[in-house]
Amino acid sequence: MAAARPMPPMDTASGRNVLREDLPLPLCVLRGGALERNVTRFQRFSEASGVLLCPHAKTSMSPALFGRQLEAGCWGLTFATCAQLEVARRHGVQRVFYANELVGAADIRYVCGELRRDPGFEFYCLVDSVAGVQLLAERVAQAGPGRRLNVLIEGGLAGGRCGVRDIAAAVEVAEAVRAAGASLALVGVEGFEGLVQFREAGRREADVREFLGFLAGIAETLDGRGLFAADQVLLSAGGSAFYDLVIAELNAVRLRRPGRVILRSGCYLTQDWGIYDSLLADIHRRTGSPQPALEPALEVWAQVLSVPEPGLVILSAGRRDFGQDAGNPVALTHVRRGSAELRPLREAGWRMAAASDQHAHMTVPPGHGVEVGDLVALGPSHPCTTFDKWRLLYLVDDDYTVTDTIATYF
Amino acid sequence: MAAARPMPPMDTASGRNVLREDLPLPLCVLRGGALERNVTRFQRFSEASGVLLCPHAKTSMSPALFGRQLEAGCWGLTFATCAQLEVARRHGVQRVFYANELVGAADIRYVCGELRRDPGFEFYCLVDSVAGVQLLAERVAQAGPGRRLNVLIEGGLAGGRCGVRDIAAAVEVAEAVRAAGASLALVGVEGFEGLVQFREAGRREADVREFLGFLAGIAETLDGRGLFAADQVLLSAGGSAFYDLVIAELNAVRLRRPGRVILRSGCYLTQDWGIYDSLLADIHRRTGSPQPALEPALEVWAQVLSVPEPGLVILSAGRRDFGQDAGNPVALTHVRRGSAELRPLREAGWRMAAASDQHAHMTVPPGHGVEVGDLVALGPSHPCTTFDKWRLLYLVDDDYTVTDTIATYF
Numbered sequence: 025m026a027a028a029r030p031m032p033p034m035d036t037a038s039g040r041n042v043l044r045e046d047l048p049l050p051l052c053v054l055r056g057g058a059l060e061r062n063v064t065r066f067q068r069f070s071e072a073s074g075v076l077l078c079p080h081a082k083t084s085m086s087p088a089l090f091g092r093q094l095e096a097g098c099w100g101l102t103f104a105t106c107a108q109l110e111v112a113r114r115h116g117v118q119r120v121f122y123a124n125e126l127v128g129a130a131d132i133r134y135v136c137g138e139l140r141r142d143p144g145f146e147f148y149c150l151v152d153s154v155a156g157v158q159l160l161a162e163r164v165a166q167a168g169p170g171r172r173l174n175v176l177i178e179g180g181l182a183g184g185r186c187g188v189r190d191i192a193a194a195v196e197v198a199e200a201v202r203a204a205g206a207s208l209a210l211v212g213v214e215g216f217e218g219l220v221q222f223r224e225a226g227r228r229e230a231d232v233r234e235f236l237g238f239l240a241g242i243a244e245t246l247d248g249r250g251l252f253a254a255d256q257v258l259l260s261a262g263g264s265a266f267y268d269l270v271i272a273e274l275n276a277v278r279l280r281r282p283g284r285v286i287l288r289s290g291c292y293l294t295q296d297w298g299i300y301d302s303l304l305a306d307i308h309r310r311t312g313s314p315q316p317a318l319e320p321a322l323e324v325w326a327q328v329l330s331v332p333e334p335g336l337v338i339l340s341a342g343r344r345d346f347g348q349d350a351g352n353p354v355a356l357t358h359v360r361r362g363s364a365e366l367r368p369l370r371e372a373g374w375r376m377a378a379a380s381d382q383h384a385h386m387t388v389p390p391g392h393g394v395e396v397g398d399l400v401a402l403g404p405s406h407p408c409t410t411f412d413k414w415r416l417l418y419l420v421d422d423d424y425t426v427t428d429t430i431a432t433y434f
Numbered sequence: 435m436a437a438a439r440p441m442p443p444m445d446t447a448s449g450r451n452v453l454r455e456d457l458p459l460p461l462c463v464l465r466g467g468a469l470e471r472n473v474t475r476f477q478r479f480s481e482a483s484g485v486l487l488c489p490h491a492k493t494s495m496s497p498a499l500f501g502r503q504l505e506a507g508c509w510g511l512t513f514a515t516c517a518q519l520e521v522a523r524r525h526g527v528q529r530v531f532y533a534n535e536l537v538g539a540a541d542i543r544y545v546c547g548e549l550r551r552d553p554g555f556e557f558y559c560l561v562d563s564v565a566g567v568q569l570l571a572e573r574v575a576q577a578g579p580g581r582r583l584n585v586l587i588e589g590g591l592a593g594g595r596c597g598v599r600d601i602a603a604a605v606e607v608a609e610a611v612r613a614a615g616a617s618l619a620l621v622g623v624e625g626f627e628g629l630v631q632f633r634e635a636g637r638r639e640a641d642v643r644e645f646l647g648f649l650a651g652i653a654e655t656l657d658g659r660g661l662f663a664a665d666q667v668l669l670s671a672g673g674s675a676f677y678d679l680v681i682a683e684l685n686a687v688r689l690r691r692p693g694r695v696i697l698r699s700g701c702y703l704t705q706d707w708g709i710y711d712s713l714l715a716d717i718h719r720r721t722g723s724p725q726p727a728l729e730p731a732l733e734v735w736a737q738v739l740s741v742p743e744p745g746l747v748i749l750s751a752g753r754r755d756f757g758q759d760a761g762n763p764v765a766l767t768h769v770r771r772g773s774a775e776l777r778p779l780r781e782a783g784w785r786m787a788a789a790s791d792q793h794a795h796m797t798v799p800p801g802h803g804v805e806v807g808d809l810v811a812l813g814p815s816h817p818c819t820t821f822d823k824w825r826l827l828y829l830v831d832d833d834y835t836v837t838d839t840i841a842t843y844f
Contacts, residue, residue, distance in 0.1 A: 044539075045538055045539035045540055046539075046540060047540050048515075048516040048517055048520075048538060048540045048541050048544065049516075049537075049538040049540070049541065050515070082754075082791065082792070104791070104792040105458075105460070105750070105792055106458040106459075107458055110458075124739065124750075124792065125739040125740060125750075125806075127459075127737050127738075127739055127750065127806065127807055128455055128458060128459045128737050128750075129454075129455035129456075130455055130456060130457050130458045130459070131458050131459065134458065152740050152742060153740060153741070153742075153806055155805060155806040155807070156739075156740065156806045156807075159771075159806060159807050180740075180742050182743070183743070183746075184742075184795075185740075185742075185748055185790060185793055185795060186739055186740040186742055186748050186793070187740070187742060188742070189742060189743060219790075327537050327538050328537075329534065329535040329537055329566075329596055330535055330562050330563060330566065330590075330595075330596040330597070331563070332562065332563075332590050332594075332595075332596055332597060332598070332599060333592070333593070333599060336593075338595055338596050340515070340534075340535075340537065340538075343759055343819065344492075344818075344819075344822055344844070348759075349753055349758075361569075380595060380629075381492065381514070381818055381819070382492070382514040382515055382534065383595055383596070385594075385595060395565060396535075396537065396563055396565045396566045396569060397537055397565070397566075397569050408754075408791055409753065409754075409791070412754055412823075413822075413844075415844070434754070434823075434825070
């Protein structure tokens with residue numbers, strides 16, 4: 025066997041057209057116009073809301089898109105694992121919010137090495153237990169980053185993920201950070217309210233507000249006890265589901281030291297055709313404003329391989345090509361082979377009945393008008409778990425002609 | 435931003451130890467001993483069963499593992515998309531069973547280009563409709579591969595995926611292939627019985643046997659009508675769930691021309707800790723034999739980030755690190771930080787209650803004995819959807835010391 029080598033360069037893709045079948049199928053496209061508008065609009069929305077934007081970049085893990093977000097003016101980028109951080113650092117990202125506990129020995133060595141090597145690298149991570157603080161402090165002291173590591177206390181939801189569950193625990197953790205003051209500096213409070221989206225719809229808003237109130241309570245208590253080590257206190261929350269509430273609640277927090285709110289939403293980049301589409305409608309309804317006006321930009325294009333039964337169409341894309349964790353993709357568009365005419369499918373009664381690794385099984389109504397060789401676009405729910413299926417996405421114009429290729433580094 | 439560039443070489447990983455936290459977490463390991471035994475044992479099992487083995491290599495998409503399977507003596511390798519085929523060809527794979535309909539214009543151009551360029555390249559794909567045959571023949575004629583394309587008729591399950599649903603349709607498709615005899619050559623019959631595994635347990639065996647009987651019926655009919663173009667008729671089925679039945683039923687088919695049975699099982703390479711573990715037990719029960727003796731070889735190692743509530747442990751691996759389509763991974767092993775002692779968890783009452791993108795939420799019983807910084811191994815169900823989460827897996831010895839790195843090309 026030949027030695028493994030990386031994928032070939034795909035620079036030759038520019039100018040090729042998806043609808044003409046110039047490229048192997050299935051493939052994943054980013055609609056360039058929608059993407060650009062989303063980047064600009066969400067940045068403006070954050071600025072107008074008086075918060076710093078530090079988008080979660082694990083969504084795309086695409087340095088080309090990191091670049092667009094930074095150029096548009098975001099404060100920094102958010103990551104969740106050391107492997108992601110390495111990609112960011114190799115591509116020149118200088119301010120990283122690590123929205124996770126930093127625990128592993130090799131991970132901590134890597135972060136400290138980067139801090140030592142590059143005085144311009146700015147890094148923030150989370151702590152949520154005394155044991156975690158002591159372990160982090162010990163490992164940071166061994167690794168010698170040459171400066172203190174910035175940490176935020178994470179507040180968590182009961183039954184949820186990481187994070188202290190009450191203010192007393194937050195105080196204990198903050199005191200542990202102070203005791204480790206040679207290695208660690210407490211600079212803020214963080215939480216992820218997004219897990220509330222899995223609760224029943226009627227209580228979500230109240231639960232999010234209560235959780236944000238809990239984070240505010242932590243910040244006020246630690247501020248009152250002088251446990252923050254910096255002149256400015258960072259308050260960070262915000263997935264892509266409830267950022268209107270994060271803005272409203274955290275902007276209202278009043279501390280003795282000045283505070284800055286950092287929003288970490290990542291899915292605005294492409295929006296989606298499912299869960300975040302619905303959650304954005306909720307945001308518009310709650311705020312009574314059409315802002316931010318975001319458009320779905322991510323589509324998976326597949327081919328009709330077979331129409332083996334009257335009501336069944338088999339497409340050449342499956343669970344290796346799109347995420348299913350927030351529901352199956354919806355059928356968006358049908359293009360007859362050899363045509364460039366886009367026939368909308370959203371109201372056509374198509375449904376993804378099942379997905380295999382490499383196939384989607386679509387149940388379709390009589391008179392579906394689809395033949396072997398036709399193209400069908402699918403619109404995923406939850407961009408994160410569709411991006412991570414692809415090493416290469418195609419940036420396309422409104423006619424689905426490729427303008428650029430976008431590499432990912434999952 | 436710096437231009438995108440590939441992952442750094444990981445040759446330096448050899449000799450590092452997972453349990454000592456020498457490597458960033460989470461990570462995915464292949465246990466080298468189990469993997470080697472599986473490769474050898476399944477090859478021997480196929481030979482002893484009188485079938486050709488052409489494993490589905492989309493499972494791993496790892497050229498290093500393709501090489502091991504070919505060295506062990508497999509007949510060829512199976513793939514399902516053109517992107518996969520390109521990886522195989524770049525790494526020197528010479529005999530490919532494309533277990534899918536080949537439809538796209540760019541895909542067909544690529545295959546024909548490879549056939550023209552390399553006389554040693556042997557390729558087989560599927561057809562299941564007259565429309566598909568005509569489209570394929572037209573595109574092959576345009577692309578000029580310099581020889582005929584080998585096709586097999588796919589037989590399908592009602593309500594399932596691709597494939598003709600009755601023998602009359604198979605005859606029509608076979609006649610369309612004969613009519614396209616300048617471009618296409620009919621060399622066999624294929625089916626995928628694996629979809630039966632989603633039916634109720636009590637009727638699976640009968641349904642699989644009935645389906646294999648249907649494939650046999652297609653082969654007998656086409657053979658009787660002289661519709662096969664080659665001296666030897668290929669009969670292929672076999673995912674990783676019912677290969678005992680495939681061997682029994684398809685080996686018993688008697689045609690006028692000699693037939694060869696090709697088994698395409700791919701998951702034997704690593705087995706798993708869930709669905710294929712259970713399906714292998716069914717195979718052993720049905721055959722009354724402990725053969726093939728396969729061992730689970732794939733594990734995802736994560737770190738305890740937080741124990742935020744008494745019965746809740748948060749690990750640093752999530753849905754981006756393991757598949758969930760065939761059930762959540764099981765907790766396998768706990769290693770106290772700084773120790774190398776493996777404590778089994780399978781009977782310890784741990785359960786993965788939920789997974790986020792980057793976290794697993796484990797509910798654990800009182801007295802779980804786990805602390806922040808400890809390591810936990812997870813055992814996935816369905817190897818295919820865990821392999822595809824990683825660009826790099828670590829081959830480890832019994833002490834979890836890395837002996838090699840395994841690159842994947844999804």
